[in-house]
Amino acid sequence: MKIGRVAGTVVSTICVPVFENRKLLFVDLLDLDGKETGTDVIAVDVVGAGAGEMVLVLDEGNGARQVLEAPDGPVRAVVVGVIDELELLP
Amino acid sequence: MMELGRVTGTVVATTIYEGLEGVRLLIVQPLDRKLQPRGRPVVAADGVAMAAPDDLVAVVASREASLALPPPFGPVDHAIVGIVDAVEDWTR
Numbered sequence: 001m002k003i004g005r006v007a008g009t010v011v012s013t014i015c016v017p018v019f020e021n022r023k024l025l026f027v028d029l030l031d032l033d034g035k036e037t038g039t040d041v042i043a044v045d046v047v048g049a050g051a052g053e054m055v056l057v058l059d060e061g062n063g064a065r066q067v068l069e070a071p072d073g074p075v076r077a078v079v080v081g082v083i084d085e086l087e088l089l090p
Numbered sequence: 091m092m093e094l095g096r097v098t099g100t101v102v103a104t105t106i107y108e109g110l111e112g113v114r115l116l117i118v119q120p121l122d123r124k125l126q127p128r129g130r131p132v133v134a135a136d137g138v139a140m141a142a143p144d145d146l147v148a149v150v151a152s153r154e155a156s157l158a159l160p161p162p163f164g165p166v167d168h169a170i171v172g173i174v175d176a177v178e179d180w181t182r
Binding site for chain 2: 006007008009010011012013014015016018019024026028039040041042043051052059061064072073074075076077
């Protein structure tokens, strides 16, 4: 899983069935210092993450399909958590 | 990776591997959320069968792309999974 920050949203009416009635977010991927890596991905939101929140992104197809209960869905990235705090061991 | 892109062209291939018959192939330039190009263009299968040149689209890469096509597991590595109506950048 990856750490990211919610940076925007995408609206798509004509889409594959797995995205229908789902919220699609732009997530800026972060490194462990909280700095942006400059890469943003589109991820399906299943936790109700808000703008600017630090989130946990699952970027793996099998897990994503399991979360969305869509065995044949062409989906790979899902926001699966809102991060309250990150603690790095020295 | 799932990312934003813009359709910049089409590809016509007559001699193709089984599973690719009838699949529309489009050239897509990946973009970031500020609509700036990122990386090199890719050839993507059109999973919604309605994407047209100049459309903003959502693209899924890797093995998941093949699931966007009707008989699953065709030999593709990028597929269009949505036509994008609007993009909001909350960091501006």
